[in-house]
Amino acid sequence: MKKKGNTFLMLLVLMVFCTVIGSASASAVELEVVWMGWPRDRVITLIEQFETENPDIKVDIQLIPFSQLFSTLEVRLPTGTTPDVYIVDGPVTASYAARGYLLPLDEFYSDQELAEWFPSSIESGSYDGKLYSIPYATSSAALYYNKELFDKVGYPLPPSDPDERWTWEDVATAAVEIQKALHDMGDTDVWGLLIEQIDRPYQLLPLAQSLGAEVIGSNGLEVDGCINSPTFVEAATFYWRLFNELKVSPQGVDDSAVAREYFGTGKAAMMLGAEWNLVRLSKSFPELQFGVSPHPYFENGVPVTPTGSWHVGVNSRTEHTEAAVRFVKYMTGFDASLLWHQLHGHSPARMDVYKALPEVFDTDEWGVFLYEMEHTAKTRPATPGYLEYELILRETFNEIHYGADPQEALNNAVRRIQREFRKYR
Amino acid sequence: MLYRRIAECVLVFILCIIALVYLVPFLWTAASALRPAGPMYSYANPLTLETFIPKNPTLQNFFHIFTKQRFGRAMFNSLFVGTSVVALGLLVNSMAGFAFAKFDFPLKNLFFALVLLTFMVPFESIVIPLYVVVQRMGISNTYSALILPAIANGMAIFLFRQFFADIPTELLEAARVDGASWARVFFQFLLPLSKPALVSVMIMLFLFNWNALFWPLVAVHSSDLEVVQVAVTTHVAQEETHWANLFSSAFAASLPPMLLFLFLQRYFVRGISGTGLK
Amino acid sequence: MFKEKSTPLLFLAPAIVLLVIFKLFPIGVALWESFRFTPISQESIFVGLENYEFLFRDDPVFWNSLLVTLKYNLIINPLNVVVALALALLLNRSRPYVPFFRSLYFLPSAISYTVVAVVWGVMLDPYYGLVNSLLAKLGFSAQPFFSSPSQSLGSLVFVGLWRSVGYWMMFYLAGLQNIPKTVYEAADIDGASKWQQIWKITLPLLSRTTAFVLVSSISFNFLTFAPVFILTKGGPRGATNVLMYESYKSAFVNIDMGRATAISSILLVIIIAISFISLRLNKAEYEY
Numbered sequence: 006m007k008k009k010g011n012t013f014l015m016l017l018v019l020m021v022f023c024t025v026i027g028s029a030s031a032s033a034v035e036l037e038v039v040w041m042g043w044p045r046d047r048v049i050t051l052i053e054q055f056e057t058e059n060p061d062i063k064v065d066i067q068l069i070p071f072s073q074l075f076s077t078l079e080v081r082l083p084t085g086t087t088p089d090v091y092i093v094d095g096p097v098t099a100s101y102a103a104r105g106y107l108l109p110l111d112e113f114y115s116d117q118e119l120a121e122w123f124p125s126s127i128e129s130g131s132y133d134g135k136l137y138s139i140p141y142a143t144s145s146a147a148l149y150y151n152k153e154l155f156d157k158v159g160y161p162l163p164p165s166d167p168d169e170r171w172t173w174e175d176v177a178t179a180a181v182e183i184q185k186a187l188h189d190m191g192d193t194d195v196w197g198l199l200i201e202q203i204d205r206p207y208q209l210l211p212l213a214q215s216l217g218a219e220v221i222g223s224n225g226l227e228v229d230g231c232i233n234s235p236t237f238v239e240a241a242t243f244y245w246r247l248f249n250e251l252k253v254s255p256q257g258v259d260d261s262a263v264a265r266e267y268f269g270t271g272k273a274a275m276m277l278g279a280e281w282n283l284v285r286l287s288k289s290f291p292e293l294q295f296g297v298s299p300h301p302y303f304e305n306g307v308p309v310t311p312t313g314s315w316h317v318g319v320n321s322r323t324e325h326t327e328a329a330v331r332f333v334k335y336m337t338g339f340d341a342s343l344l345w346h347q348l349h350g351h352s353p354a355r356m357d358v359y360k361a362l363p364e365v366f367d368t369d370e371w372g373v374f375l376y377e378m379e380h381t382a383k384t385r386p387a388t389p390g391y392l393e394y395e396l397i398l399r400e401t402f403n404e405i406h407y408g409a410d411p412q413e414a415l416n417n418a419v420r421r422i423q424r425e426f427r428k429y430r
Numbered sequence: 431m432l433y434r435r436i437a438e439c440v441l442v443f444i445l446c447i448i449a450l451v452y453l454v455p456f457l458w459t460a461a462s463a464l465r466p467a468g469p470m471y472s473y474a475n476p477l478t479l480e481t482f483i484p485k486n487p488t489l490q491n492f493f494h495i496f497t498k499q500r501f502g503r504a505m506f507n508s509l510f511v512g513t514s515v516v517a518l519g520l521l522v523n524s525m526a527g528f529a530f531a532k533f534d535f536p537l538k539n540l541f542f543a544l545v546l547l548t549f550m551v552p553f554e555s556i557v558i559p560l561y562v563v564v565q566r567m568g569i570s571n572t573y574s575a576l577i578l579p580a581i582a583n584g585m586a587i588f589l590f591r592q593f594f595a596d597i598p599t600e601l602l603e604a605a606r607v608d609g610a611s612w613a614r615v616f617f618q619f620l621l622p623l624s625k626p627a628l629v630s631v632m633i634m635l636f637l638f639n640w641n642a643l644f645w646p647l648v649a650v651h652s653s654d655l656e657v658v659q660v661a662v663t664t665h666v667a668q669e670e671t672h673w674a675n676l677f678s679s680a681f682a683a684s685l686p687p688m689l690l691f692l693f694l695q696r697y698f699v700r701g702i703s704g705t706g707l708k
Numbered sequence: 709m710f711k712e713k714s715t716p717l718l719f720l721a722p723a724i725v726l727l728v729i730f731k732l733f734p735i736g737v738a739l740w741e742s743f744r745f746t747p748i749s750q751e752s753i754f755v756g757l758e759n760y761e762f763l764f765r766d767d768p769v770f771w772n773s774l775l776v777t778l779k780y781n782l783i784i785n786p787l788n789v790v791v792a793l794a795l796a797l798l799l800n801r802s803r804p805y806v807p808f809f810r811s812l813y814f815l816p817s818a819i820s821y822t823v824v825a826v827v828w829g830v831m832l833d834p835y836y837g838l839v840n841s842l843l844a845k846l847g848f849s850a851q852p853f854f855s856s857p858s859q860s861l862g863s864l865v866f867v868g869l870w871r872s873v874g875y876w877m878m879f880y881l882a883g884l885q886n887i888p889k890t891v892y893e894a895a896d897i898d899g900a901s902k903w904q905q906i907w908k909i910t911l912p913l914l915s916r917t918t919a920f921v922l923v924s925s926i927s928f929n930f931l932t933f934a935p936v937f938i939l940t941k942g943g944p945r946g947a948t949n950v951l952m953y954e955s956y957k958s959a960f961v962n963i964d965m966g967r968a969t970a971i972s973s974i975l976l977v978i979i980i981a982i983s984f985i986s987l988r989l990n991k992a993e994y995e996y
Contacts, residue, residue, distance in 0.1 A: 449812055458827075474841060475836040475840070522726065526722075533709065533712060534711050535716045545723075547735070547976070547980070549927050554959060556737070557734075558959075559734035578726070579730035579731075585927075588920055593883075593886065599710075626883075627882055630881075671826075680823040684823075698878070
């Protein structure tokens with residue numbers, strides 16, 4: 006009995022002790038930062054460098070797994086003064102800004118400083134004429150193809166010249182023919198075309214935009230007549246055909262890592278995927294012979310590509326504005342962007358980083374992505390209701406790829422989105 | 431006798447068949463944790479010996495998560511929170527279970543209904559007000575934020591009540607007649623008879639906390655307070671899933687609850703914990 | 709039963725205080741929220757039953773979700789109880805091999821549902837998963853599992869059972885310890901067969917444990933979220949879109965607390981109703 010009592014007492018003491026340690030802090034300003042759950046060792050490299058350069062600031066960074074990031078922020082942002090700085094998904098900037106969770110940052114940046122970033126990235130960090138989040142990285146997408154599989158069936162490789170890019174009709178034909186030829190040769194488990202993010206508006210809005218469809222009304226709060234317009238439905242129907250009629254794309258592969266592994270191990274002739282696959286494919290699948298062709302478009306339309314990625318924002322309630330801004334400036338600055346690219350392979354949102362690393366970016370593959378970023382990239386719609394818009398559209402694309410009637414599914418989506426948007430009106 | 435032998439063989443055979451369904455994912459997870467970082471499906475399809483036995487087994491994944499990603503710290507935090515919750519939770523919940531099982535008092539049914547209610551509401555619907563409570567109390571970002579809300583547990587109270595109800599009241603009455611205080615009746619007569627219940631609640635509370643993911647993310651932000659499930663889940667990111675780290679950390683993370691169960695399961699064997707009282 | 713005034717309240721006090729602060733108060737707030745509508749950046753307004761009315765009148769997604777939730781629970785809860793009890797009965801003996809099987813069956817409960825879901829997601833991959841390569845070796849054709857509207861709910865039930873049956877088994881093992889040995893000895897003398905003993909003695913004497921396992925398993929499974937969130941995102945085509953997932957999306961993505969809490973309140977009512985029925989059916993008819 007006595008022994009048990011001691012253990013309990015020790016536990017209590019330990020508890021109090023740890024609590025004290027947890028809350029003790031030196032005289033330096035302590036910044037509380039919420040970050041994406043990227044590998045700790047990589048993130049910490051940046052943080053340590055910042056702390057060395059700014060000895061008066063201590064950074065307490067919380068890494069949140071991707072699946073939990075948005076919900077955790079939804080709980081924490083409405084109350085209290087922290088986190089001081091947090092990572093913001095580019096298109097969600099408007100949502101946080103409209104609810105007063107972000108500090109406008111215009112006064113801390115000169116036009117000259119802002120000119121370093123891609124204009125589309127700055128656009129995606131702005132809402133209602135003010136700048137709320139600074140670009141941390143950006144992204145693009147293109148058509149990856151497996152050279153070996155193309156050569157095996159003797160099909161001409163997709164072009165790397167943007168002016169000769171394939172149309173979606175070309176891609177569909179190639180997918181059908183290559184898949185059939187491979188099946189005849191006995192490779193029965195190879196797909197014609199993989200879609201990396203099978204239901205994300207990020208990946209799929211450009212299809213509709215290529216046909217000229219508007220994806221949201223000009224006030225950012227109207228979707229009727231946009232996502233159920235004839236051109237949008239036409240693009241969605243093409244998407245439906247890939248999975249349900251031509252059967253060149255596998256249903257239910259909705260994870261980047263899985264899609265990349267399918268492609269990397271020769272289970273697919275082509276993959277519509279983001280630029281982050283470049284580094285990862287060459288690292289994880291050294292034997293894979295692949296190439297990159299510009300993003301396809303519809304024959305009677307124009308090329309449109311997705312873009313945008315993570316941004317960094319300052320909490321409007323922070324008590325350490327000066328330190329927070331300094332941290333944001335560091336993380337989105339030239340040195341950190343370059344280092345982060347080397348550590349994690351994200352494509353920088355700053356143009357000066359591309360110029361500084363010609364040995365990395367002066368390749369055919371990167372050339373394709375850089376061309377798209379500069380010429381065909383379109384940011385996702387700016388609406389305070391982006392979270393709702395994305396979720397509902399995502400479920401809709403998912404249903405369509407599983408065989409739901411595109412027109413009907415998109416009409417349902419309009420109804421659901423309109424109901425969610427009523428809180429902004 | 432022969433009939434019994436055959437019956438036992440059949441039984442063991444059935445147990446082995448079920449065991450396969452359990453073993454295959456584990457063997458495969460273990461193999462993946464011991465493989466150098468790389469692809470995943472290539473080993474699952476087609477099926478070969480290498481699916482389950484890595485060609486070049488390595489401990490480098492474990493080494494990596496413990497040295498580079500502070501997995502040890504996360505393990506310590508979760509262990510600390512888990513043991514605190516178990517220690518306090520056993521006491522608080524068994525006392526409440528005792529009150530419900532052996533006493534009649536006004537509004538008892540209402541109280542009991544409220545206790546049951548507490549585990550019928552999804553955590554996700556109460557997390558926002560709960561976060562406000564914890565902040566007002568000034569304990570956010572401390573161990574207390576993880577421990578205090580987890581101590582009283584409706585399911586544990588319910589289990590104690592059910593279990594205590596099955597223990598003969600006369601035994602306790604006899605002790606009372608002998609002049610024992612209620613505290614003594616509870617600690618010296620009732621609890622020693624309830625080892626199986628104590629053990630299962632212990633495991634229940636420990637697992638509840640060990641497997642918590644959302645609340646720790648919300649309630650504490652300091653990286654010194656990161657818990658084990660957060661450290662595991664971080665390996666599933668949007669642009670890449672780090673299979674080797676994921677599986678090695680999941681593997682390491684399932685060891686403590688597993689050892690706990692192994693250690694405590696002797697209390698589930700009839701006869702050994704026999705009290706001789708029945 | 710003891711009849712005392714202050715003693716039970718003293719024993720109850722710590723638990724009740726903690727439950728009120730950390731559970732009942734937040735639950736009250738959530739219920740309150742279900743009668744309100746919150747426009748962005750403005751005070752929320754009382755709208756009465758509007759959130760509920762909308763769900764039942766104009767929300768086909770909700771109706772589908774309700775059906776899926778009921779279907780899932782109608783399958784998984786009885787299975788849970790039956791399999792857990794069977795395993796406990798098989799493993800409630802002292803044989804050298806018993807601890808191994810008990811630990812093995814319990815092991816999945818030690819792993820977080822998130823990891824379990826990720827592992828089974830890879831195992832049950834429709835094209836190149838381990839299970840499909842196993843099926844191929846055995847001469848069966850590949851199955852779509854989570855990527856087919858007809859198989860995904862069943863696959864979810866399987867993963868749920870795999871993960872939790874050992875956990876419920878543990879409570880049955882504990883319950884079995886409470887049955888006096890003398891009861892069986894008496895039955896042996898009367899010449900009752902083992903089957904008769906299980907039906908006539910063990911099951912009735914375990915009714916309190918069964919009540920606990922049933923109610924807990926019902927609450928647990930009606931609130932199932934993690935595997936849906938990770939494995940199916942409610943799909944394909946809504947086949948696994950359980951209410952809890954629908955409520956989560958409303959709360960944390962659609963920023964629509966009114967709908968989210970209305971759904972969880974409806975869930976609560978369903979759980980209470982079903983728990984009440986199962987408690988009634990399992991009412992212990994004995995008293996020591």
